[in-house]
Amino acid sequence: MTWHKIPHSAIDSKKAIQQIKLAGKDFCLIYHEEKWHATSIKCPHAGANFTGGWCENGRLICPYHRHSFALGDGKGALGQYNAITIYRLEQKDSELYIELPESIFTKLANIFK
Template identity: 55%
Template sequence: MKWIEIPHDYLSQKSAIQLIELSGKSFCLLWKEDKWIAFSKKCPHAGANLAHGWCEGNEVVCPYHRHRFNLIDGRGAAGQGNYIQIYPLKEVDGVLYVGLKENMWSRVFG
């Protein structure tokens, strides 16, 4: 896993789901209930950008076909049979980092 610093500029925007692109990786970032949540940028159903979706309770709702995903474990609503990735976050000395999996080639040649 590679830990990537999330620039402070992103952390000042707490009003909507943000699409973040760092070090060739993309994910969504959301401020909810006094904490940050990082998750997949694409809906696994039809590939919609979840940054254009919205939250209802503890779920993110896809803007295309209204698929719902739990923001704690990433599971889709009953009957969907899909899920999104929830990425780990950690704070060190006031700096927020997201943990993203590296592909095999990055681990070998990086």
């Protein structure tokens, strides 16, 4: 896992749900109830992109079938039996960082250094 700085343009927009790509990884950056969250980009139920969804009461709602996921731990609603990935965020001064897994290519490159 490595930390990556999220571009200021994403943070300044405070758009409710936006798709970001860093280090070859797509994720959702979500601004809900004056707090930042980062989740996987697709719903595990049917693969819908969450950027077309919305948030209610601390939950991310899928735009296709309205499955909902807790922004805190990623767990689906009771009876859904699924979850999304939640990525750690850290604020340092006015910068926002996300912890993302290293790609297989980066791991291989590090082995052969």
